[in-house]
Structures are given as structure tokens and as C-alpha cells.
Amino acid sequence: MTTTTVAPAPTAQESRRVRRRGLAPGxxxxxTWLTGPAVLIALWAAASAAGQLDPxxxxxxxxxxxTAGRLWTAGTLPTDILTSLERAAYGFAIxxxxxxxxxxxxxxxxVGEALIDGTVQxxxxxxxxxxxxxxxxxxxxxxxxxxxxxxxxxxxxxxxNTHAALSGIDSRFVELAEVQxxxxxxxxRQIVIPGALPGFFVGLRLGVTGSWLGLxxxxxxxxxxxxxxxxxxxxxxGQSDVILVGLLVYxxxxxxxxxxxxxxxxxxxxWRRTLxx
Numbered sequence: 001m002t003t004t005t006v007a008p009a010p011t012a013q014e015s016r017r018v019r020r021r022g023l024a025p026g027x028x029x030x031x032t033w034l035t036g037p038a039v040l041i042a043l044w045a046a047a048s049a050a051g052q053l054d055p056x057x058x059x060x061x062x063x064x065x066x067t068a069g070r071l072w073t074a075g076t077l078p079t080d081i082l083t084s085l086e087r088a089a090y091g092f093a094i095x096x097x098x099x100x101x102x103x104x105x106x107x108x109x110x111v112g113e114a115l116i117d118g119t120v121q122x123x124x125x126x127x128x129x130x131x132x133x134x135x136x137x138x139x140x141x142x143x144x145x146x147x148x149x150x151x152x153x154x155x156x157x158x159x160x161n162t163h164a165a166l167s168g169i170d171s172r173f174v175e176l177a178e179v180q181x182x183x184x185x186x187x188x189r190q191i192v193i194p195g196a197l198p199g200f201f202v203g204l205r206l207g208v209t210g211s212w213l214g215l216x217x218x219x220x221x222x223x224x225x226x227x228x229x230x231x232x233x234x235x236x237x238g239q240s241d242v243i244l245v246g247l248l249v250y251x252x253x254x255x256x257x258x259x260x261x262x263x264x265x266x267x268x269x270x271w272r273r274t275l276x277x
Contacts, residue, residue, distance in 0.1 A: 037255065059241040064248065067241040076230065081249060083225040084215055087143065088253075091150025092211045098151065099158030099203065106159075107166030108192065117163065124156050129217055136221075146218040153214040157206035165199025166192065198272070201265040205258055212254045 041061060047053050048060035055063070071077035102120065105112035132149060139145040169191065177187045219228020227246045234242035 037251075056238075057240060059244060064241050064244045068245045068248075071230075071242070071245060077245070077249075080225055080227050080230045084219065084227045085253075087146055087219070087226065088150060088211045088215050091147045091214070092154050092207065094147065095151035095154025095207060095211070096158060096204070099155035099207070100162060100200070102155070103159045103162035103166060103196075103200075104192075107163050107196070108188070120156065120159055123152070124160065128152050128156070128214070132218075132221065141222045146215075146221075146223075149218055150211050150214045153210040154207040157210060158200070158203035161199040161203030161206070162196055163199075165196040168199070169195040197269060201261065201269070204265075205261050208257045208261055209254055212250055212257075216250060 044053075044058075045061050048055075048058070053060075059067075068077065102116050106116040106120075107113070128149060131152070132145070135145040135148055139148060173191050173195070174187075177191050182190065215226075216228050216231075219226035220232040223229040223232075227249055231243045231246040234240075234246070
């Protein structure tokens with residue numbers, strides 16, 4: 001006579017664990033931020049090698065690399081890169097400071113919200129690049145108006161996302177802070193800042209990208225150096241390879257700066273348990 005062994009039925013907790021196992025995106029893959037650009041460059045190289053792209057309109061990747069090497073050896077590319085980095089850094093620093101201070105003043109005070117939020121929302125509704133003619137009249141055609149426009153492009157997303165994060169802090173934390181007798185400074189340090197950091201980093205990423213987008217346009221207006229100026233001059237002479245060099249440098253700077261912000265975000269917000277972590 002044979003006996004059969006019946007396995008015990010899984011518990012409800014084990015069943016839920018099995019069902020949940022396939023819902024998360026899984027373990028983070030290494031260097032995922034390079035995968036998309038690498039695929040794009042590979043397709044570009046394959047299409048160029050197969051003769052599917054007009055070399056006059058879209059040169060091959062190796063042609064662009066040779067042009068970049070020639071410009072670097074001549075000293076033109078390093079000078080333009082340093083000029084663009086300086087403009088972007090000044091504008092980003094001013095915009096970051098303004099965005100954070102305005103968000104704190106508006107998010108922590110009803111009076112500040114009444115005075116600041118509507119003005120920022122109005123500024124957001126106006127195309128920032130449409131302010132260029134007015135800022136030229138106010139600040140002149142030099143570097144000042146370029147930095148001011150970049151600062152505006154940066155501060156708006158930082159303010160909006162930080163202010164939204166401040167407004168979204170659970171009121172129960174405020175009540176808990178009052179019960180615990182926290183001072184205003186302790187409340188800001190222990191409740192406000194941790195609650196606002198996720199929104200702040202979202203705005204920071206948008207601000208970093210916006211600074212490069214604004215720079216592309218601004219450096220084509222009465223500039224004598226910078227990546228945008230280099231691309232504008234190349235357009236006049238039909239040098240599409242030089243234009244692509246400028247675009248690739250902008251893209252690399254944007255990708256690297258965004259990745260740096262994401263790395264800092266993961267370190268600062270390591271206490272959170274999210275899908276990305």
C-alpha cells in the first residue's frame with residue numbers, strides 16, 4: 001500500500017509574497033542611463049555606413065569625432081565649452097537660490113504665498129525666451145541678460161516642485177511637531193526639509209536641463225564665444241558636422257549633470273523605499 005504526501009497549502013502571507021514578486025521592476029541594471037544613447041549612436045553609425053544618410057545633412061559619427069578633435073586641437077572647442085559652462089553655472093546658481101528661497105517663503109507663510117505664488121505662476125505662463133527683447137532693453141546686450149534669462153528658466157521648476165512638496169506635507173506631522181513642542185527652526189529642519197526634498201530634487205533636475213536648453217538659444221544672440229555661437233557660425237557656413245559637435249557636447253553635459261543630480265538624490269533620500277531604489 002502506497003502513501004501519498006500532500007504538501008501543505010501556502011499561507012495567505014506566502015501567497016501575497018508570491019503575487020508581489022512579479023510586480024516590482026526588479027534589480028537595477030548597471031549604467032542604464034548609457035543604454036539609450038548607445039543604441040541611438042549605434043543606429044546612427046549603421047545608417048551612415050549603409051549610405052542611408054546624406055553626409056552633408058547628417059555626417060557620420062566618425063566624421064563628427066574627427067571634427068571635434070580638430071576643434072579641440074585648435075583651441076576653439078575648449079574655449080567655447082568653458083564660456084558656456086561659466087554662463088550656465090552663474091545662471092543656475094542664481095536660479096537655484098531664488099527658487100528655494102521663494103518656495104520656502106511661499107510654502108511656510110500664507111502672507112508669502114499670497115505675495116509670491118501668483119506672481120510666479122504668472123511668470124510661468126509667459127514664455128521665458130519671449131522675455132529676451134525686454135531684458136535686452138533693461139540689461140543690455142552683454143552677459144547680464146543671458147545669465148538673468150537662465151536664472152528664470154531654472155528658478156521656475158525648482159520653485160513649483162518645492163512649493164508643491166511643501167504644500168503636500170501631511171498636516172498630522174505639523175500637529176505632532178506642535179505636540180512635541182518643536183521650535184520653528186526644529187520644525188523646518190526635522191519636518192519641512194525632509195518632506196520637501198523629493199519635490200526639490202525633481203525641480204532641480206528640470207532646472208539643470210532647462211539651463212542647457214536656454215543656453216543654446218541665448219548664445220546665438222550677440223555672442224562672440226560659447227557653444228551656441230560656434231553652432232551659429234557653423235550654420236552660416238553650412239558646417240553640419242560642427243553643429244552636431246555642439247549638440248553632442250550639450251547633450252553630454254545635460255546627461256552628466258542630470259545623472260549627478262540623480263546620484264545625489266539617491267544618497268540624500270536613501271531612507272526612502274521606492275521603485276527606483
